[in-house]
Amino acid sequence: MFLHRCLQQSRQPSVPGQLGVGVRGGCEALIHTIRQVVKDGESNPDMFVLQVDLMNAFNMVDRETACYGGQAELLFGDTTILSTMGFHQGDPLASFLFSLVLLPIIIKINEEVPDLLVNACYLD
Numbered sequence: 001m002f003l004h005r006c007l008q009q010s011r012q013p014s015v016p017g018q019l020g021v022g023v024r025g026g027c028e029a030l031i032h033t034i035r036q037v038v039k040d041g042e043s044n045p046d047m048f049v050l051q052v053d054l055m056n057a058f059n060m061v062d063r064e065t066a067c068y069g070g071q072a073e074l075l076f077g078d079t080t081i082l083s084t085m086g087f088h089q090g091d092p093l094a095s096f097l098f099s100l101v102l103l104p105i106i107i108k109i110n111e112e113v114p115d116l117l118v119n120a121c122y123l124d
Contacts, residue, residue, distance in 0.1 A: 017106050020123035021099045027122050037117050047117075058094065058123075059086035061101055095123055 019026030034049065041047040054060075063070055063084060072083040087094035102121055109119050 017110075017118075017120040018099045018102065019120050021095045030120050030122055033118055033120070041117075058098060061086055061098065065101055067097060098123060 019030050023029070038049060072088060074081045074083050087097065106119060106121060
């Protein structure tokens with residue numbers, strides 16, 4: 001039930017350009033939008049497309065930022081490994097929480113470059 005409420009909230013306009021969580025067909029929508037914008041702007045020599053891949057981003061998020069509150073103890077046989085960064089693998093809230101981590105970046109880009117035709121993200 002909590003996950004359902006979180007996903008409902010993620011569909012609200014307060015998460016602009018976020019197509020990875022709670023948006024049915026978000027990846028496809030992003031691809032079709034980019035294709036159309038490029039097609040419409042073919043005659044504009046100043047138009048370009050920038051794609052950013054945040055390499056290993058899910059594993060680099062600070063645990064405090066991710067609402068986990070601290071390190072996790074991972075057991076490997078008799079050995080304990082402290083996991084201090086990133087989301088837990090298999091966490092059903094990880095994508096939602098990651099979209100919240102990206103939110104300030106998306107908002108900042110929208111503020112700094114208001115004439116962008118598309119500013120969207122799909123997870124990492």
